[in-house]
Amino acid sequence: MTHDLSDAGWQPSSRYPDPAIRVLDPRFESLRMTSAAVERLYTGSRWAEGPVWFGDGRYLLWSDVPNDRILKWEEASGAVSVFRQPSNYANGHTRDERGRLVSCEHLTRRVTRTEYDGSITVIADSYQGKRLNSPNDVVVKSDGTIWFTDPPYGIINWYEGSPAPQELPACVYRVDPDTLEITMVADDSEGPNGLVFSPDESLLYVVESRAKPRRIRVYQVDEHNRLHSGRMLIDCGPGTADGFRVDVAGNLWCGWGMGRAGLDGVRVFAPDGTAIGHIDLPERCANLCFGGRHGNRLFMASSRSLYSLYVNTQGAAWGRGKPG
Numbered sequence: 001m002t003h004d005l006s007d008a009g010w011q012p013s014s015r016y017p018d019p020a021i022r023v024l025d026p027r028f029e030s031l032r033m034t035s036a037a038v039e040r041l042y043t044g045s046r047w048a049e050g051p052v053w054f055g056d057g058r059y060l061l062w063s064d065v066p067n068d069r070i071l072k073w074e075e076a077s078g079a080v081s082v083f084r085q086p087s088n089y090a091n092g093h094t095r096d097e098r099g100r101l102v103s104c105e106h107l108t109r110r111v112t113r114t115e116y117d118g119s120i121t122v123i124a125d126s127y128q129g130k131r132l133n134s135p136n137d138v139v140v141k142s143d144g145t146i147w148f149t150d151p152p153y154g155i156i157n158w159y160e161g162s163p164a165p166q167e168l169p170a171c172v173y174r175v176d177p178d179t180l181e182i183t184m185v186a187d188d189s190e191g192p193n194g195l196v197f198s199p200d201e202s203l204l205y206v207v208e209s210r211a212k213p214r215r216i217r218v219y220q221v222d223e224h225n226r227l228h229s230g231r232m233l234i235d236c237g238p239g240t241a242d243g244f245r246v247d248v249a250g251n252l253w254c255g256w257g258m259g260r261a262g263l264d265g266v267r268v269f270a271p272d273g274t275a276i277g278h279i280d281l282p283e284r285c286a287n288l289c290f291g292g293r294h295g296n297r298l299f300m301a302s303s304r305s306l307y308s309l310y311v312n313t314q315g316a317a318w319g320r321g322k323p324g
Contacts (some may be wrong), residue, residue: 016036023279025276048306050091050137070083070103096146108125108159148195149193151191151209190209221323238263244288
């Protein structure tokens, strides 16, 4: 069963366990906290995306894409401020192995790194002499390589970027952190969007956002960082997968929704692709990350708002938003 999740009427649960946290399979029982409820930390975005946790500063950054800004939420005070504006319509973010912010920018059609002094280094903006489309989401492997998806969503309208001709097919790319050499690693995904590694980095999961229905694809990663044996793992059916992260046990926590109760929120899958749990939200969730002191707090960027929930697991390397 679901309860009233209309945005106007939404209130945090006044009792435990929170009925918004639904068990779809017994394997989810051990992952939920029966004495924790969904919290709304902020509302006022136009399209919230790409949360990334900075444990060393006890704050979270996330994108408000149409408003061309990156917002900052501080754990100690709950204060929200503008971290960067304009942001070049930034979308997905992560941190590299040295803790620097790595961002996907729609307007400039590039992936960038923010250095310790605040300067910006361009990681990738073209491939074989052609401009990238609009990098969407990004993860950093433990060896420092930077992996990102490049669908055309930022070049098809003025809302999240700027209209422009598409010069390259939508692909998944890998960047060497030292030489900044870019390699196309997958061109068989229909609209690659969110991406994440399994905890041991032997698998790469990619959301196919142009497939109908949407799918989550999985690839094997070899010792040379090449992808093999791509296959569909999850048929999203009426749901809409977007961005996602994994926990230490390899479960997939996926931004989910189609604008109606029972689908909007976060869908959780076991490594075998079985849906095991769902977190109902009053808005479609675009992306999420793990954070907090112990890496057991789930932050969910959802349409106009930012939500959080304490769970009984930890993000793998804090959901690749490392270091914690």
